[in-house]
Amino acid sequence: MATLTNFGEQFASGVLKKTYQNSVADAIVNRDYEGEIKKPGDRVNILSFLNSILLSDYAVGSDMASQTIVDAEDVLVVEKRRYFNFSLDRLEDLFTYGGDIPENLITDSSKVLEREIDTYVLDAAGEVAVQNWVGTNLVVVGSGATEASITTTATGGTITINGNFTAGNFGVVENPVDGNTYMGGFEAADIGKGIRLRSTSAFVSPWYKITAVASSVSATITEWDGAFSGSDFEEGYTLRGTFGGDGRNFPRYGDGNASLLTMSALGWEFNAAIATGVSAATIYDQVTLLAEKLDEAEVGDTDRKFTVPPPIITQLRQSSEMQPTGIAEIYSGTVLNGRVMRVGAFDVHSAAGSRVSTRVGKSVGAADNVLTPGAIGYQLLANHTGMITFAEKWSESRVIDAENQFAKKYQGLFLYGKKVPAYRRKYGANLFGSI
Amino acid sequence: MENEEGQVATQTEEATVVQPTADEIADWQAKAGVSSQNFERAKKAEEENKRLKLELEALQGQSVVLDDGDLSHKVAELEKQIVADKESRTLASIYDKFPVLADKKDEFESFRVDYPLEKLETAAKIFLTENDLLEKPRRKSLEKPGSGQRVIHDSGKTTAEDAAKLRTNNHKAYMKALRENKLQIAD
Numbered sequence: 259m260a261t262l263t264n265f266g267e268q269f270a271s272g273v274l275k276k277t278y279q280n281s282v283a284d285a286i287v288n289r290d291y292e293g294e295i296k297k298p299g300d301r302v303n304i305l306s307f308l309n310s311i312l313l314s315d316y317a318v319g320s321d322m323a324s325q326t327i328v329d330a331e332d333v334l335v336v337e338k339r340r341y342f343n344f345s346l347d348r349l350e351d352l353f354t355y356g357g358d359i360p361e362n363l364i365t366d367s368s369k370v371l372e373r374e375i376d377t378y379v380l381d382a383a384g385e386v387a388v389q390n391w392v393g394t395n396l397v398v399v400g401s402g403a404t405e406a407s408i409t410t411t412a413t414g415g416t417i418t419i420n421g422n423f424t425a426g427n428f429g430v431v432e433n434p435v436d437g438n439t440y441m442g443g444f445e446a447a448d449i450g451k452g453i454r455l456r457s458t459s460a461f462v463s464p465w466y467k468i469t470a471v472a473s474s475v476s477a478t479i480t481e482w483d484g485a486f487s488g489s490d491f492e493e494g495y496t497l498r499g500t501f502g503g504d505g506r507n508f509p510r511y512g513d514g515n516a517s518l519l520t521m522s523a524l525g526w527e528f529n530a531a532i533a534t535g536v537s538a539a540t541i542y543d544q545v546t547l548l549a550e551k552l553d554e555a556e557v558g559d560t561d562r563k564f565t566v567p568p569p570i571i572t573q574l575r576q577s578s579e580m581q582p583t584g585i586a587e588i589y590s591g592t593v594l595n596g597r598v599m600r601v602g603a604f605d606v607h608s609a610a611g612s613r614v615s616t617r618v619g620k621s622v623g624a625a626d627n628v629l630t631p632g633a634i635g636y637q638l639l640a641n642h643t644g645m646i647t648f649a650e651k652w653s654e655s656r657v658i659d660a661e662n663q664f665a666k667k668y669q670g671l672f673l674y675g676k677k678v679p680a681y682r683r684k685y686g687a688n689l690f691g692s693i
Numbered sequence: 694m695e696n697e698e699g700q701v702a703t704q705t706e707e708a709t710v711v712q713p714t715a716d717e718i719a720d721w722q723a724k725a726g727v728s729s730q731n732f733e734r735a736k737k738a739e740e741e742n743k744r745l746k747l748e749l750e751a752l753q754g755q756s757v758v759l760d761d762g763d764l765s766h767k768v769a770e771l772e773k774q775i776v777a778d779k780e781s782r783t784l785a786s787i788y789d790k791f792p793v794l795a796d797k798k799d800e801f802e803s804f805r806v807d808y809p810l811e812k813l814e815t816a817a818k819i820f821l822t823e824n825d826l827l828e829k830p831r832r833k834s835l836e837k838p839g840s841g842q843r844v845i846h847d848s849g850k851t852t853a854e855d856a857a858k859l860r861t862n863n864h865k866a867y868m869k870a871l872r873e874n875k876l877q878i879a880d
Contacts, residue, residue: 264853
């Protein structure tokens with residue numbers, strides 16, 4: 259029979275065990291870090307490499323060039339500190355129900371912790387590589403009056419847009435992708451998303467990450483992984499692909515003559531600027547697009563996870579590609595970590611409530627300077643378990659005498675933190691969608 | 694001048710006295726010594742002879758009369774006794790060393806017939822091995838480290854103190870034990 263003496267450890271172990279049986283987070287993260295967590299704010303290290311090993315041609319009689327491998331220790335900060343603190347003055351009464359700590363006490367506590375951790379981990383959807391977003395893009399077509407340019411800086415660059423846009427003047431453009439009108443310049447909703455410059459037909463740059471918005475006409479950009487040097491950078495430049503395209507739609511280094519930095523009349527494109535509609539008719543295709551993003555990034559096709567709220571689980575079940583129902587639902591019976599089915603090489607996990615993060619899309623424009631907030635969309639994370647590193651510790655667990663009562667109190671402290679190492683952003687994809 | 698026999702030498706021609714040489718003197722002295730030793734030896738031998746004669750007469754006075762046949766028989770019997778005694782002592786030591794043989798006496802007796810007495814222990818070992826009766830030597834295990842007071846708790850369960858230590862010092866191992874259901878905290 260449980261006693262107050264051992265209550266602390268029994269409670270901590272019971273809650274943790276149940277939490278990790280049921281939480282989605284436990285199934286979609288890794289714990290590949292070095293170091294021990296002792297107190298709040300501690301840091302642990304994750305080793306990652308910023309560039310790939312080079313395989314070069316060997317010429318007899320010529321010296322081999324030596325490559326410097328750019329490695330980095332990403333630091334995970336245990337930033338979250340959450341505590342339990344409740345009175346035990348009636349716990350002895352509760353012990354009469356069967357002898358052990360009541361199951362409902364542990365279940366309820368673990369549910370609270372589970373929601374907390376899942377919400378925190380799923381928020382990492384916003385950190386996927388900018389080229390791996392799936393949504394509705396906003397294209398601002400380049401013309402003589404509408405143009406963008408890049409100036410490189412020590413750690414990336416600055417994009418400046420002209421034409422109908424000046425600081426304080428919120429230009430509105432028609433999006434050729436969906437026919438609606440939106441705010442064409444920069445706003446807070448764009449931070450963390452991708453932008454690229456494009457000409458009418460011959461040229462497009464790689465996706466760059468918007469890291470800060472200085473005004474509606476100026477934003478700071480970096481590479482998707484934050485790098486600004488390496489073997490895949492042109493000599494003297496802090497952004498990749500400044501001479502041309504993405505290597506697929508357009509030649510990687512343009513036509514060999516033009517430089518992105520000096521071209522004029524360039525338009526621009528925001529990646530997944532607007533939440534795309536998700537329904538039973540579209541969900542399967544969207545899952546295949548997410549898989550394509552991870553395939554492009556050469557991410558392993560095992561240990562892939564897709565986490566969605568229950569309405570999207572329903573859409574998957576209703577999708578015509580999934581009929582008759584049950585073909586992909588191989589996990590019948592006991593559901594662990596919310597895993598309910600398997601679709602398109604992803605284990606699909608259901609995350610209820612407000613665990614799946616949301617964000618607002620591009621502002622809708624009725625006319626210049628007449629904007630309404632953009633629609634909110636879910637950030638549906640599709641990731642390989644290598645993307646998010648998670649660290650936690652139940653650091654304190656004790657039963658003490660209450661100060662102003664003749665009673666006992668239980669106090670527990672739970673520390674945790676997460677990190678998406680820069681290079682592993684490409685291990686995730688984000689379906690920015692609305693139901 | 695008289696000689697030893699008291700005869701007086703008549704004076705005739707002047708006698709020539711030959712003086713012995715030193716070597717001759719030494720030689721005569723040695724011979725005299727040897728002669729003296731020989732005399733002593735002879736004397737001793739005679740005395741010994743006298744003693745043995747007396748002893749013999751004494752022995753001859755006893756009423757033991759043995760002939761060659763009896764003596765050989767006696768010796769043979771004594772030899773048999775000695776061998777049996779030795780065998781008995783050896784067997785006793787073997788049974789003492791291998792107590793399990795005591796239960797298999799008859800079988801062992803018929804087994805060891807072909808083995809000489811000096812190889813009885815070897816025969817015993819072979820017999821035990823063939824019948825799977827030989828106890829394997831206990832291997833000495835590693836010495837367990839002393840670590841202070843031992844707390845006896847329910848088997849398969851961990852004390853709250855140990856669980857707290859694991860949770861505090863090695864949270865990864867703590868979580869692994871939880872997931873594998875190996876951490877049951879004692880009441």
